[in-house]
Amino acid sequence: MIKQSMQDAINQQIVREMYSSNLYLAMSAYFAKINLNGFANWMRIQAEEEMLHALKFFDYVIDRGGEVNIGQIASPKHDWNGPLEAFEDALKHEQLVTEWINGLAELAVQEKDFASSSMLNWFIDEQVEEEATTGEIVDRLKLVGDSKSGLFMIDSELKQRKKAPVAPAK
Numbered sequence: 001m002i003k004q005s006m007q008d009a010i011n012q013q014i015v016r017e018m019y020s021s022n023l024y025l026a027m028s029a030y031f032a033k034i035n036l037n038g039f040a041n042w043m044r045i046q047a048e049e050e051m052l053h054a055l056k057f058f059d060y061v062i063d064r065g066g067e068v069n070i071g072q073i074a075s076p077k078h079d080w081n082g083p084l085e086a087f088e089d090a091l092k093h094e095q096l097v098t099e100w101i102n103g104l105a106e107l108a109v110q111e112k113d114f115a116s117s118s119m120l121n122w123f124i125d126e127q128v129e130e131e132a133t134t135g136e137i138v139d140r141l142k143l144v145g146d147s148k149s150g151l152f153m154i155d156s157e158l159k160q161r162k163k164a165p166v167a168p169a170k
């Protein structure tokens with residue numbers, strides 16, 4: 001049985017992952033509006049991945065005999081001043097998510113909750129990848145600067161990103 005403190009913290013993280021999903025969906029809509037459909041595709045898939053993260057925590061609480069409580073999800077920002085600003089926001093957000101995951105990992109150690117530590121190791125590794133991927137796009141956007149052809153080249157690459165596999169229902 002999961003301890004109340006860990007359950008509360010994971011329930012809070014479920015909401016944060018759902019917020020992340022909505023934030024990236026809002027970014028996807030923004031990119032679609034300015035006709036950068038590769039960027040829109042990348043963000044839409046990112047939004048789906050965040051929902052899978054929420055579901056991973058959701059399933060974990062249930063598997064441990066806990067209770068899921070979905071709290072209120074704040075409305076994300078809807079407009080950005082260009083792709084660089086949007087991706088810089090995404091990177092800042094991922095850095096924040098890493099802090100939240102680290103906080104959860106710290107709590108699991110304090111509570112001697114080894115099952116939660118093991119589950120959270122997946123998220124610790126995932127955050128390394130999330131920050132690296134988003135950071136790489138920020139760097140490339142800085143590199144192309146005002147070049148329209150550079151921007152369209154990145155856009156066509158981001159169009160190649162494939163949909164994440166759907167989590168099986170329990």
Ligand code: FEO
Pocket residue numbers: 017020049050053094097130
């Ligand atoms: Fe669920 Fe992008 O971290």
